[in-house]
Amino acid sequence: MNWNLILLFFLLVVLILKTPAVIKLRSRRDTAAFYGFWGLAVAATILDIADLPQFRPLDWVRSIMELLT
Template sequence: MSWSLFLLLSLLLVPVFEIPQLIKLRSRRDLLVFLGIWAVALASTIGVMAGLPQWRVLDWARSFVQLFPG
């Protein structure tokens, strides 16, 4: 099994275990941050598997931070 496939399967399982616990905390902000970072990691893994050119890490972080005003 390739590392990219292992990482993809792991990333798909993480929300199954973590989202119920985040919902118990009743913190919408924490849930949104988790889902945002998870989506970036998932998109990056799929991009690597597809052989697409990748952004640098700071470009991903800057794009994510710009989604939130203030």
């Protein structure tokens, strides 16, 4: 089995298991950070599967953190 598919499955399991806990926090900033980083991980994995050019993760993390502060 391909490692990227295993990673996508793991990310899906994390989303399903951790969404109730994130919603229970009642913090928009924490929820946005969780879904933002989760989305970045999924996007990076899909880009790797498709053999498309990769984005620089630190630039994306910095842009998300600037939105939240």
